[in-house]
Amino acid sequence: MAAAAAVRLLGGELSPFTLRARLALELRGVPYDLLEERLGPTKSERLLAANPVYGKIPVLLLPDGRAVCESAVIVQYVDDALGGGEGGPGGQPLLPEDPYERAMHRFWTAFVDDRFWPALDAVSLAPTQDARAQAAADARAALRLLEEAFRGRSGGRAFFSGRDAAPGLLDLALGCFLPAIRACERLHGLALLDASDTPLLEKWSESFAALPAAGRVMPETEKVVGFTRFLQTKFGVDLTK
Numbered sequence: 001m002a003a004a005a006a007v008r009l010l011g012g013e014l015s016p017f018t019l020r021a022r023l024a025l026e027l028r029g030v031p032y033d034l035l036e037e038r039l040g041p042t043k044s045e046r047l048l049a050a051n052p053v054y055g056k057i058p059v060l061l062l063p064d065g066r067a068v069c070e071s072a073v074i075v076q077y078v079d080d081a082l083g084g085g086e087g088g089p090g091g092q093p094l095l096p097e098d099p100y101e102r103a104m105h106r107f108w109t110a111f112v113d114d115r116f117w118p119a120l121d122a123v124s125l126a127p128t129q130d131a132r133a134q135a136a137a138d139a140r141a142a143l144r145l146l147e148e149a150f151r152g153r154s155g156g157r158a159f160f161s162g163r164d165a166a167p168g169l170l171d172l173a174l175g176c177f178l179p180a181i182r183a184c185e186r187l188h189g190l191a192l193l194d195a196s197d198t199p200l201l202e203k204w205s206e207s208f209a210a211l212p213a214a215g216r217v218m219p220e221t222e223k224v225v226g227f228t229r230f231l232q233t234k235f236g237v238d239l240t241k
Helices: 016-027 045-050 071-082 099-125 129-154 169-175 178-188 199-209 212-217 221-234
Strands: 007-011 032-036 059-061 067-069
Touching: 007 016, 007 045, 016 032, 016 071, 016 169, 016 178, 016 212, 045 059, 059 071, 067 071, 071 099, 071 169, 099 129, 099 169, 099 178, 099 221, 129 169, 129 199, 169 199, 178 199, 178 221, 199 212
Parallel strands: 007 032
Antiparallel strands: 007 059, 059 067
16 A cells, blocks of 8 residues: 555455454545454464454454554554545535434444354355255345335435445445355345345445445455355265255
8 A cells, every 4th residue: 555554454355344444444545554463273373462362354453553453443443543534525424414314224234244254154054955045045035124224214315324426334334244245145046136126225235335435455256256166165064955
């Protein structure tokens, strides 16, 4: 990057949670260095020192040596402490000013992480066909609820933030999974986001993918497909069963 990095981010290029943190940094115009953590049975000493509680990526390393863990927490920290750069036109914040809307963004972000992501992950990695089919049904059900959340939060605009050019926390919370969604659809011949079932989210996904910040950091679908196949082999997932 042209500017000196203000912070460092421990993560992985194909990790959706790392992508969430990177999107926040990109949108808020914060220079950073991505320090790739290898996927393996042994976690690095660097990661364990930075996140001794969970030992998970991503971790935002501040210049003074302190660390911020968990992607949704990182997004809010970046917005509160480091924002003021691109952030969409005028450097708009990622969280709404209205306290109720802030609460709703946090509520639905937790829903994405607690309900949608486990279902999406299981579509590819659950051990049986029945479990994978149930996971696909659960993922679609979660997306239908998010469709209604979008209807209520967006006010007819392009993003959950209620703006046409500047996404917010909830946009990043779901948008970081777009590469995984598209990879899952390609791998299994599914239509998780489509104009017939979730037309608002389908249009939203196109707007989100077209963001310059997303274009800079979102991995290509084929890379995510290859990584998912690697995980299926690693965990012994037999797609014929």
